[in-house]
Amino acid sequence: MAEGVSGETKLAVRAATKRYGEFVALEGCSLEVRPETIVSIVGPSGCGKTTLLWAMSGLNPLTSGEVLLDGTPITRPRPEVGLVFQEANLLPWRNLIDNILFPFEIKGQAPDRAWIDHLLERVSLKGFEQSFPNALSGGMQQRAAIVRALALQPSVLLMDEPFGALDAFTREEMNQLVEEIWLETRTTIVFITHSIEEALFLSDQVVVLTPRPGRVLNVHDVPFGRPRTMEIMASKAVFDLTNRIKAEIYGQQIAGRAAAE
Amino acid sequence: MSEDVVGGKVGKGLQSLSTFGAGTSRLEFLAILATAVIVIGGLELVLRWFAVPHYIMPPPSAIVAALVTDFPLILPHLGHTLVVLLSGFAIGAGFGLVLAAVITQFPFAEKIIAPYILILVTTPMLALVPLLILWFGFGYEPRIIAVALATGPMVMINSATGFRRVDANKIALARSYGASTLQIFWKVRAPMALPMILVGLMIGAIFGLLTAVGAEMVGGGFGLGNRLTTYSSMIRMPQFFGVVLILSLLGILIYVIFFLIGKKWASWET
Numbered sequence: 001m002a003e004g005v006s007g008e009t010k011l012a013v014r015a016a017t018k019r020y021g022e023f024v025a026l027e028g029c030s031l032e033v034r035p036e037t038i039v040s041i042v043g044p045s046g047c048g049k050t051t052l053l054w055a056m057s058g059l060n061p062l063t064s065g066e067v068l069l070d071g072t073p074i075t076r077p078r079p080e081v082g083l084v085f086q087e088a089n090l091l092p093w094r095n096l097i098d099n100i101l102f103p104f105e106i107k108g109q110a111p112d113r114a115w116i117d118h119l120l121e122r123v124s125l126k127g128f129e130q131s132f133p134n135a136l137s138g139g140m141q142q143r144a145a146i147v148r149a150l151a152l153q154p155s156v157l158l159m160d161e162p163f164g165a166l167d168a169f170t171r172e173e174m175n176q177l178v179e180e181i182w183l184e185t186r187t188t189i190v191f192i193t194h195s196i197e198e199a200l201f202l203s204d205q206v207v208v209l210t211p212r213p214g215r216v217l218n219v220h221d222v223p224f225g226r227p228r229t230m231e232i233m234a235s236k237a238v239f240d241l242t243n244r245i246k247a248e249i250y251g252q253q254i255a256g257r258a259a260a261e
Numbered sequence: 262m263s264e265d266v267v268g269g270k271v272g273k274g275l276q277s278l279s280t281f282g283a284g285t286s287r288l289e290f291l292a293i294l295a296t297a298v299i300v301i302g303g304l305e306l307v308l309r310w311f312a313v314p315h316y317i318m319p320p321p322s323a324i325v326a327a328l329v330t331d332f333p334l335i336l337p338h339l340g341h342t343l344v345v346l347l348s349g350f351a352i353g354a355g356f357g358l359v360l361a362a363v364i365t366q367f368p369f370a371e372k373i374i375a376p377y378i379l380i381l382v383t384t385p386m387l388a389l390v391p392l393l394i395l396w397f398g399f400g401y402e403p404r405i406i407a408v409a410l411a412t413g414p415m416v417m418i419n420s421a422t423g424f425r426r427v428d429a430n431k432i433a434l435a436r437s438y439g440a441s442t443l444q445i446f447w448k449v450r451a452p453m454a455l456p457m458i459l460v461g462l463m464i465g466a467i468f469g470l471l472t473a474v475g476a477e478m479v480g481g482g483f484g485l486g487n488r489l490t491t492y493s494s495m496i497r498m499p500q501f502f503g504v505v506l507i508l509s510l511l512g513i514l515i516y517v518i519f520f521l522i523g524k525k526w527a528s529w530e531t
């Protein structure tokens with residue numbers, strides 16, 4: 001309870017272990033996310049990032065360990081936690097606005113239309129309310145998914161490689177959008193990505209996971225100001241940090257391969 | 262009406278009801294119309310030219326004429342066939358849908374029941390009609406039961422395919438907002454299954470029509486199927502073909518209805 005009261009930790013993962021049968025996906029993972037920060041989780045494919053995020057969302061219970069939101073354990077999905085999936089995950093039989101209203105329908109709760117309108121405006125989707133997902137580009141779909149997640153005004157937003165399927169340009173735009181939204185709402189964000197550049201652009205901290213089983217290898221502070229300008233992103237400090245994290249990830253992979261042989 | 266055009270479109274339509282007929286331009290439409298005129302007109306000319314007797318093959322004009330003059334006599338039989346088809350379809354489709362929705366929630370039960378459904382799908386229910394008549398007499402009952410038995414398994418097997426099409430992420434989405442099992446069913450599973458359900462309903466209705474007519478041919482007394490046997494035994498071929506024409510229009514009507522429903526409710530599936 002102490003963290004919740006002091007406001008030091010928004011979200012805490014304590015010794016999280018997840019087994020799928022014999023297979024150990026996560027083992028003794030611990031990390032803390034301070035309120036109003038963005039924390040990225042990076043690591044090779046299959047190291048348990050989605051598993052960890054779904055545990056944080058309360059969708060997929062841990063084998064042992066716990067996830068605390070404001071000091072209380074998360075055992076099932078909570079309204080304060082929004083989730084953006086690895087793909088946009090819109091319901092194709094609903095138009096954009098009905099997709100965004102879906103959470104309210106499930107909860108039997110009246111939507112805050114003004115807030116939703118504001119969000120749509122923010123992500124440049126005004127005028128597309130009646131469009132169906134198959135008529136929207138990948139970037140537009142993912143923006144709609146972000147609006148859907150933010151519509152309920154969560155205090156924590158979990159994002160699972162949200163832009164992995166987008167092209168490089170759209171991806172940069174989306175990163176800027178996330179930064180803008182964060183600057184406006186100060187929602188605590190946990191952001192999973194394969195891209196170290198993306199992680200460094202967005203985060204206050206970068207968590208590096210090891211594969212098989214997933215463990216926390218290192219946590220890097222990213223002490224750069226916001227908004228993160230081109231100059232900051234092109235600086236030597238960012239370059240060095242990128243290389244350090246890359247070395248950790250690839251070092252892990254090489255060690256893993258050596259161990260396998 | 263050229264058979265291959267209709268057949269080809271139906272085949273495609275089964276895969277995707279919603280895209281059938283999409284993008285038919287005016288020119289293509291005219292071409293289709295012209296083909297129909299040529300085929301029907303050609304048939305008329307050839308039959309008249311060679312003076313083919315009406316009892317062998319009446320020309321289209323004689324069929325239409327017979328249909329017009331005898332329509333008051335045929336209409337009550339159309340009514341009987343519709344009663345049999347609609348009630349049999351409603352019962353069969355109802356059972357099929359509910360069974361599909363329930364059974365797909367329990368994979369083990371599904372495995373047990375699957376072979377029986379397969380037998381029901383592959384056995385022509387027409388084969389049971391003599392037995393059903395023995396049990397239930399010569400009224401509506403055996404026919405309605407036969408139609409239900411023909412429709413149900415078709416609806417069931419296609420709907421089950423639809424319900425089994427679970428997208429774990431979409432269900433997780435609903436769960437992440439605290440959706441109940443019932444909400445997940447109505448707001449995720451059912452809409453996701455709808456295109457396949459519509460295909461099942463359409464095939465079920467067509468099979469129902471076939472079975473209704475067949476049962477009427479066996480059962481005697483009344484119904485369009487019964488008219489077919491009666492007219493052919495009386496060698497009244499124009500009337501006979503008139504009834505055939507009504508039956509094919511019924512089939513097309515079934516198709517168009519489900520096409521329109523699909524266009525309205527399942528067009529999201531490209």
Ligand SMILES: Nc1ncnc2c1ncn2[C@@H]1O[C@H](COP(=O)(O)OP(=O)(O)OP(=O)(O)O)[C@@H](O)[C@H]1O
Pocket residue numbers: 020023025044045046047048049050051052
């Ligand atoms: N339901 C499951 N049953 C069995 N194994 C699973 C299940 N879900 C995930 N796994 C396994 O657990 C490991 C971690 O999976 P997870 O999806 O969390 O990885 P990830 O880091 O998100 O990968 P990616 O970067 O490719 O998205 C993988 O090896 C995967 O095969």
Ligand SMILES: [Mg+2]
Pocket residue numbers: 049050051086160161
């Ligand atoms: Mg993943």
